[in-house]
Amino acid sequence: MSTELIQKAEKVLQEFKAHPPQPREIQLGASALAAMIDHTLLKPEATPAMIDKLCAEAREYRFASVCVNPHNVARCVQQLQGSSIPVCAVVGFPLGATLSEVKAFEAAKCIAQGAQEIDMVLNIGALKAKDFDLVREDIAAVARTCHQKGALCKVIIEAALLEDLEKVLACLLIVEAGADFCKTSTGFGPGGATVEDVALMRATVGPKFGVKAAGGIRSYEKAIAMIAAGANRLGASSGVKIIQEAPTP
Amino acid sequence: MSTELIQKAEKVLQEFKAHPPQPREIQLGASALAAMIDHTLLKPEATPAMIDKLCAEAREYRFASVCVNPHNVARCVQQLQGSSIPVCAVVGFPLGATLSEVKAFEAAKCIAQGAQEIDMVLNIGALKAKDFDLVREDIAAVARTCHQKGALCKVIIEAALLEDLEKVLACLLIVEAGADFCKTSTGFGPGGATVEDVALMRATVGPKFGVKAAGGIRSYEKAIAMIAAGANRLGASSGVKIIQEAPTP
Numbered sequence: 001m002s003t004e005l006i007q008k009a010e011k012v013l014q015e016f017k018a019h020p021p022q023p024r025e026i027q028l029g030a031s032a033l034a035a036m037i038d039h040t041l042l043k044p045e046a047t048p049a050m051i052d053k054l055c056a057e058a059r060e061y062r063f064a065s066v067c068v069n070p071h072n073v074a075r076c077v078q079q080l081q082g083s084s085i086p087v088c089a090v091v092g093f094p095l096g097a098t099l100s101e102v103k104a105f106e107a108a109k110c111i112a113q114g115a116q117e118i119d120m121v122l123n124i125g126a127l128k129a130k131d132f133d134l135v136r137e138d139i140a141a142v143a144r145t146c147h148q149k150g151a152l153c154k155v156i157i158e159a160a161l162l163e164d165l166e167k168v169l170a171c172l173l174i175v176e177a178g179a180d181f182c183k184t185s186t187g188f189g190p191g192g193a194t195v196e197d198v199a200l201m202r203a204t205v206g207p208k209f210g211v212k213a214a215g216g217i218r219s220y221e222k223a224i225a226m227i228a229a230g231a232n233r234l235g236a237s238s239g240v241k242i243i244q245e246a247p248t249p
Numbered sequence: 250m251s252t253e254l255i256q257k258a259e260k261v262l263q264e265f266k267a268h269p270p271q272p273r274e275i276q277l278g279a280s281a282l283a284a285m286i287d288h289t290l291l292k293p294e295a296t297p298a299m300i301d302k303l304c305a306e307a308r309e310y311r312f313a314s315v316c317v318n319p320h321n322v323a324r325c326v327q328q329l330q331g332s333s334i335p336v337c338a339v340v341g342f343p344l345g346a347t348l349s350e351v352k353a354f355e356a357a358k359c360i361a362q363g364a365q366e367i368d369m370v371l372n373i374g375a376l377k378a379k380d381f382d383l384v385r386e387d388i389a390a391v392a393r394t395c396h397q398k399g400a401l402c403k404v405i406i407e408a409a410l411l412e413d414l415e416k417v418l419a420c421l422l423i424v425e426a427g428a429d430f431c432k433t434s435t436g437f438g439p440g441g442a443t444v445e446d447v448a449l450m451r452a453t454v455g456p457k458f459g460v461k462a463a464g465g466i467r468s469y470e471k472a473i474a475m476i477a478a479g480a481n482r483l484g485a486s487s488g489v490k491i492i493q494e495a496p497t498p
Contacts, residue, residue, distance in 0.1 A: 044344040044373040044438075045410045069346030071372060095293040095342065097318030099362075102355045109348050123320060124293040161294045188437070189293075 002132050009168040009204075016168075016203045023195070023228035030246035031062060033223060036232065038088055038117075039063035039239045040214070041072075042187065048075060055079035061243050065117055067235060069093070070110050077114030088117035088154075091142060094186035096121030096158070100134075104141040107153075111145070117152040118142060119212075119235075121186060124161055127170055135170070139177035147178070154181035154212055154233075157201075160191030167197060171204040181210030181233065192216025195229045202230025220245035251381050258417040258453075265417075265452045272444070272477035279495035280311060282472060285481065287337055287366075288312035288488045289463070290321075291436065297324060304328035310492050314366055316484060318342070319359050326363030337366035337403075340391060343435035345370030345407070349383075353390040356402075360394070366401040367391060368461075368484075370435060373410055376419055384419070388426035396427070403430035403461055403482075406450075409440030416446060420453040430459030430482065441465025444478045451479025469494035 039058045041050060051072045058066045058080065066076050067088040076087045089110035092103040100123075107118045120142045126134040139155055146153040155177075157170040174182045182201050184193040192215025202211050213226035214235025223234055223242050236242060288307045290299060300321045307315045307329065315325050316337040325336045338359035341352040349372075356367045369391045375383040388404055395402040404426075406419040423431045431450050433442040441464025451460050462475035463484030472483055472491050485491060 042344070042346075044346045044370075044407065045377055046346070046374045047378045048374075049378075069344060069374075070348045070351060071346045071374065093344065095291070095318060097291075097293045097295070097320045098355060099319045099358050102319060102351070102358055105354050106347060106351045109351055113348075121293075125295045125297075125318075125320065128294055129296045129298075158293065 002130060005132055005169065005172060009165055009172055012168045012204050013165055016200055021199055021203055021230070023225070026224050026228045028224060028227065028246070030243045033246055034061045034063050034239070034243050036227065036234055037063050037239045037242065038065045038067040038212070038214070038233060038235045040067040040235050040237045042067070042069055042090060042093070044069070046072065051075050052079055057240055058085050059083050061240065063239055064233060067119065070106060073110050073113045073115050086116035087114060088119055089115040091118050091120040093119070093121055094188035096123055096156070097125060100138040100141045103138065104145045107142045107145045111149045111151050115151065117154065118146050119154045119156060119183060121156045121158065122170060122174070124158055127162070127166055132169070132173060136173045136177045139174055139179055143177055143179045152181065153179040154183045154210065155179045156183045156186055158186055158189045159184045159194070159197040160189045164200065167200055168204050171201050175205055175209060181212050183212035183214055183235070185215030187215045187235070189215070193226055195225050198226055198229040198231050217242070251379060254381055254418060254421060258414055258421055261417045261453050262414055265449055270448055270452055270479070272474070275473050275477045277473060277476065277495070279492045282495055283310045283312050283488070283492050285476065285483055286312050286488045286491065287314045287316040287461070287482060287484045289316040289484050289486045291316070291318055291339060291342070293318070295321065300324050301328055306489055307334050308332050310489065312488055313482060316368065319355060322359050322362045322364045335365035336363060337368055338364040340367050340369040342368070342370055343437035345372055345405070346374060349387040349390045352387065353394045356391045356394045360398045360400050364400065366403065367395050368403045368405060368432060370405045370407065371419060371423070373407055376411070376415055381418070381422060385422045385426045388423055388428055392426055392428045401430065402428040403432045403459065404428045405432045405435055407435055407438045408433045408443070408446045409438045413449065416449055417453050420450050424454055424458060430461050432461035432463055432484070434464030436464040436484070438464070442475060444474050447475055447478040447480050466491070
């Protein structure tokens with residue numbers, strides 16, 4: 001089972017390297033781009049005033065969601081009432097090294113407070129140790145919790161800590177576990193989203209699965225490059241700056 | 250209530266600045282120093298082999314504890330069987346921005362797996378927003394969980410993110426909430442332990458409360474400076490190097 005998965009991952013990686021996918025040509029106006037951005041504030045020192053500003057900006061620019069720590073979910077839900085903009089909460093964040101039942105409990109509590117999307121971090125140490133059953137079950141526990149309540153489940157692989165083969169393995173496990181998105185980075189690790197990682201992740205999960213690029217996306221140019229490489233969602237704390245840089249149609 | 254606390258904190262800070270405490274003269278051999286160090290491995294990519302090495306080193310040098318992520322508690326408990334060295338787990342780590350009930354649940358699960366010490370991160374955003382009741386209750390929820398099961402509760406203030414007055418407020422709240430230790434840093438923030446912060450924290454909590462210095466302590470010299478400033482516990486991932494640098498008696 002574990003050998004099979006490694007063989008499958010090796011094949012994906014070989015194919016990717018033999019035939020690197022060409023980035024698509026992308027033309028995106030400000031509002032279409034905003035609709036792909038999770039407007040993000042995950043600093044531990046974020047105050048209610050900063051959270052309120054985040055929500056006001058999300059209303060103004062119509063971002064895909066606001067992405068916050070669990071402590072701030074209830075406030076965001078209240079601030080975004082009537083806007084139809086969902087609240088995204090991070091879980092097991094940013095290390096991914098807590099117990100599966102804690103991740104599932106945290107997701108359930110965030111959803112109970114009104115979160116409609118959950119960005120969890122997978123168990124990186126278990127992935128490195130090739131304990132694929134643990135990695136898959138860890139994700140599945142959160143994905144089940146999300147789907148019971150109609151919430152989306154995105155899974156962060158923290159690509160900067162992984163070898164290419166581990167990135168592919170992580171994405172295969174995310175698909176197997178029944179989550180909705182793979183996501184590149186927490187923004188707290190040693191590196192953020194890269195075009196290469198996004199392309200590899202897209203190649204691994206196929207055209208219909210979610211790929212979220214996050215970490216270090218601070219310009220319109222970089223945002224577009226991520227989408228051209230295959231991302232269909234972005235996470236950024238510089239969303240307003242990115243949108244303001246978009247060419248006027 | 251909130252004004253009273255701020256006045257008390259201002260008084261502590263004034264007194265501290267008017268009469269800066271002099272560092273004590275410290276002489277500590279290797280084994281006495283080892284007994285004050287939480288031997289720490291919190292990297293999300295830590296593998297079982299790395300965890301086993303950590304535990305073997307803890308046995309060899311007789312460290313105060315091993316400090317790990319929740320995912321690794323059960324393995325450490327098993328590896329340390331018969332050694333009487335406790336396992337310390339981090340909770341709400343490293344951002345401290347999750348819900349209080351999630352922190353308490355996580356602490357309970359770690360203790361159920363055999364952890365005897367819990368290092369939690371306080372709610373930094375709530376502290377900055379002067380929501381002292383939330384900060385106190387957040388700590389108390391974890392401290393109660395710990396004490397019901399005979400575990401120690403240490404509380405990380407992430408000093409590098411705080412003004413001096415906030416550091417004092419945090420420590421006063423930690424004492425009020427009934428925890429056992431205040432702790433300087435997670436090691437994942439923008440700065441680690443400093444002699445000044447340790448001295449200020451010791452001055453705030455008085456001589457009988459716990460003060461743990463952690464973050465960036467990588468030499469015998471720095472370890473001793475922390476203890477001289479008032480720390481009675483250290484957190485370090487370089488514990489073996491620190492001990493090997495200790496002068497032979």
